[in-house]
Amino acid sequence: MASQGDRARDALLDAAEELFARNGIDAVSNRRIVEHAGAANHSAVAYHFGGRDGLLRALVERHHEEMSRRRRELMEQLGESPNIHELVTARLRPLIELLDSLPKPSWRAQFMSQISAVPSAVAVAKEVIGDANLPDDLRFINGAVDGIPESVLRGRAYLLGSMVVGVCADQEAKMNEDANKGNWEQVGRFLIDAAAGMIGAPVTDPDGAVRYPNVPLI
Structure with missing residues (x-):
């Protein structure tokens, strides 16, 4: 108690x-x-x-250890040669599961979207989560994607984090206003499909990768 x-x-x-x-x-x-x-x-x-x-x-830090534990669990369940979609699922599903489990209205995703706008919050988040320099829980993707330079992969990882947080924040706000605005399972499947496509997309200009700011990933 x-x-x-x-x-x-x-x-x-x-x-x-x-x-x-x-x-x-x-x-x-x-x-x-x-x-x-x-x-x-x-x-x-x-x-x-x-x-x-x-x-x-x-x-x-709230929920961070819970999501990290769930990610490790999903990674351990993968076979010896998982594909990009399976790897991205192991990364994103814990976040979707968390958002789905919160009481309504919920504010977690919308809070996360505010962090990058405040230097002091970014500094704190970097200490807890790590920075955007291809952290260990995304590094495994590098070996799963042939022909994609690490600079491009790192840029895509940054875009992926921004996309996921932005979409989840918008979805959370809509769900707070109207319970009929979809569900987190549908949102999760859409985001995982989109993220896997982004990570594995063809590279037409290796030197044109986004030079991402040094902000924490999800």
């Missing part, structure tokens, strides 16, 4: 995630988060998280 302190901490995380998702990270004060969480102590963010950066770190 969760303690009163754990419940208060979760309430602050819920409040911050919603307010950041709806208004942007820099537009929301700690005091507003505390009030939205129904807490009386205006220093609650500092008390529970040590300050603003600690709160952002806790939000980024």
Whole structure:
């Protein structure tokens, strides 16, 4: 059973995630988060998280280990020579499963879409998730795609992360407004198909790869 302190901490995380998702990270004060969480102590963010950066770190870390564990599980289930579609599925399905499991309305994907707009949030996310330099959980794709230079693959990985977060944020917002706006299983299948096609697409100009900014991937 969760303690009163754990419940208060979760309430602050819920409040911050919603307010950041709806208004942007820099537009929301700690005091507003505390009030939205129904807490009386205006220093609650500092008390529970040590300050603003600690709160952002806790939000980024939220569900991260759960998704990492699920990704490892899916990777272990693949055969010796998985194709691109299977590899991309192992990467993206845990995110879709998480979004599908959240209470409605949910704000996770919309919060994630706000991170890249705030340097302090990017810095925190890089510490937790890693940067965009072809992290280990995407590096396996490199050996599965013949004739695609690593610079192109890294650029596509960046585009993939931006695409997935953007689509999921838009879908989440629509689902919050109307329960009949599709479902996460359909969204997941569409994104996996699109991502696999993007990763394995022909290369017409190896030198024309996107020089992606150094931001964390999903």
